[in-house]
Amino acid sequence: MASKATIKDIARLAEVSPSTVSRALRDNPRISEEVRARVRDVAKSLDFHPNQMARSLVKRETRIVGVLFAESAGASASMGHPFYPAVLQGLGKVAGERRYHILLSTGSENLSEEAAMRDMADSGFASGLICLTTLTNPEEDAAAIGLPMVEIGHPLDPKNSYYVDNDNVLAGDEATRYLLQRGHRRVLFLGFDGRYIMMAHRLKGFRRAMADYGAAVREDWIVPVRMIENMPDFTLLGEIFRKEDRPTAVVSMDDPLSVGLCGLLQTLGLAVPADVSIVSFNNTQVGQYHAPALTSVDVHPRELGMHAMTLLINMIKGNVEKPTHVDVPFTLVERDSVAPPREG
Amino acid sequence: MASKATIKDIARLAEVSPSTVSRALRDNPRISEEVRARVRDVAKSLDFHPNQMARSLVKRETRIVGVLFAESAGASASMGHPFYPAVLQGLGKVAGERRYHILLSTGSENLSEEAAMRDMADSGFASGLICLTTLTNPEEDAAAIGLPMVEIGHPLDPKNSYYVDNDNVLAGDEATRYLLQRGHRRVLFLGFDGRYIMMAHRLKGFRRAMADYGAAVREDWIVPVRMIENMPDFTLLGEIFRKEDRPTAVVSMDDPLSVGLCGLLQTLGLAVPADVSIVSFNNTQVGQYHAPALTSVDVHPRELGMHAMTLLINMIKGNVEKPTHVDVPFTLVERDSVAPPREG
C-alpha cells in the first residue's frame, strides 16, 4: 500500500498540480511557504516516497554506485580475504551517510571484469564505479563507458586515474626498516606470485630500506609463493630455511601467508620470533589470534573504502576536475613476532 | 556514447516502430524472423542496451534485490566476521547467474533496520529483500512494505516466514555428541550473551545429546561471554577452569571465541586437546590456522546465501505460494582440538 501513493495523489488532495508537488517536496524556493506546508502534510499522511525509477529516468542520475571486485568474481573468490569486507565496510559507511546505494557486481564466472562494468553502466543503474584494481586496466573501459570511476589500489596509468591507495613503497620500506633497526640484516621478502603492482612497490621499498642500512639483498631471498588449491606452496621456502645460512627475518605480504610460514618454521624446529622474526601485512584476525601474535602493517582497508566512496561521490557531483588520488596512511602494529636476531 | 542509443534510434534505422523493436529484442513470437534479425543487427551495431530505469518503471520490477545485514549497520560491524562475507559470496553467486543485482543496505548508524528496509523498498529499487535475522522481527515490516523477503537464520514466526537456516539444534546435538562419543562427560557450553535464537537452538541440541548419554549438564557450565570492546570477557570462564573440578571439553559457538579460550587455557597451564577438548563453530580461517587446528562445525554460510537468493528470486517470479524454508546441512570438520579425556 505504502508504495502506491504517487505525486498525483498528493496533487489531488493538496489541490495543486503535480509539478507544484514535486517542487514543494524538493524545497524549490518558488513555492510559497503555505503551499509547501500543505503538500508536506499530505505527503506525510500518505506515506509518500518518490519513485526513484521515474526520478532517475528523467534526471539520468541514480544514487547508486557500482562496486566491482577483483577478478570480476564479484563477491566471489576474493571475498575470502578479510581485506575485501573491510573495504566494503568503508564504502558502505560513507555511501550510507551520503544516501547513496551500493550495487555489488556479482559477476558470474563467465562474466569478465569489463563485461561486469558494462553491465552496470549500460543498464543505467550505477552513476559511478568503484574498482578494486586488478591486472587489467579498467580505466580504459571506464572511459569508453563514460562513468566516473575510482580505483582502489594502484592504477596502471596514475596520471590519468582517480584512485585511492596506500604508499606501498613506503610501507615496504618501513616494514623492512623495522627489522633492520632491531639488528636484522639477513631478511627475506615473501610475496605472492603474479605481478601485483602493490607487491612490486613494497619490494621497491624493501630494497630501499636494505640499501639504506647497507644490507645485501639476496635475489634468491625474494620469494613469490604459488597458491595451489588455496594452499601456499612452500617447498622453495623450506629449502631456504633448512640451510644453516638462512634469513633471520622475513617481510611477509599477508598474514595468512605468515601463519603458514610459522607452521613451516615450526616443523623445521625454528621458533618465532627467537629464530626468525616476521613483519607481516594486513593485520588480520588470523594474525592477531596467532601465537605469537603477528606484528603486521595495517593498510586500513576500511579507510581505503571510505576515501574511495567520498572521492567518487564528489566526482559524480562534478566537484572534481582533474585526476586525483588519495594516499591512505598505513600503520605498523607491533606484536610478538619480532625480536632481535640471535647474536652471530 | 554507448549508453546513448535508444530504442527509437533502432526503430528508425531498422525502419520499424519502437514497439516492434521492443518485441523483437524480447523475442516476442509475433515478430517475424526476418524483422527480428534486422532489428538485432541494428541493435548490435549501435551497441544498444535497454535503459533499465525506463524498463523497471513500466514493469514495476527491478532485477535488484536488497540485502540487509544485521544491526542495520549494513556492511558495518557485522562484516568483521567471516560469516557475512561468505553469505554475501553465496548471494552474489546465484544473483549473478540469474542476472540479478545486489543492492547493499548501507545503513548509516542512525538508520534503523526497518528504516533501511523501507528505504530500499520505498525507493523502488529492490524487488525483494534478503535479511540476516536479528533480534527484531523483520517479517512484520516486510509485510507492511509488501515485498518478497527471505531471511537467513531462524525467524521469530517460522510458520509465516520464508527463510533459510541450519538445523541448529541438530548442529548443537552433533557437536556435543562428537565429544560424548569420545568419552567426555564434563562438557561446557560456551556462547555469547544476547538472546540469539541460533544459540538457544544449539543449546537445546546440547542438552539433548547430553541427556542421551546420561551426562549431567551443569547450569553454571553454560556460559555466555560478554564482548566488551570487541574482546570477550573471560573472567567467569577463568574461575571455572581454575578449579580442580573443571570441564574436560567445551562446545564453543565461534572460532574466534574458541581461540580466545585457548589463550586463556594456556595461561592456566592447560593444554588443548590434552587437558580440554574443543568443538567449535563456523570453521573460519582463524580456527584452521590456529595451533592446534580447531575441530569446528561448518554451517556453510555460502550455501545459506545461495539458497536464500534462489528462494527469493523464485518468490519474485511468483513461483512460491506458501511460506517455505530450506534447511542447509552443516558439516563437522575434524581437526586437532579434540582428544579423549584424561582417564579419571
Next chain:
DNA sequence: TTCAGGCGGTCAAACGTTTGCACGACGGAC
C-alpha cells in the same frame, strides 16, 4: 464473393517524475 481468422505490425497510452515555459495577479514606478 464474402467473411472469419491468423499473422505481422503500428499506435498511443502508460509508468512517475522533473522542468522549461507560459500565465495571471499583484505591486510599484513612471
Next chain:
DNA sequence: GTCCGTCGTGCAAACGTTTGACCGCCTGAA
C-alpha cells in the same frame, strides 16, 4: 492609467520502455 517585474503556480513535454488495442493483409472456407 499604462508598463514592467516578481511571485506563485499550472501545462505539457520529456525521460525510454512496455503493452493492450487496433488495423490491414492474406489465406482458405463457405
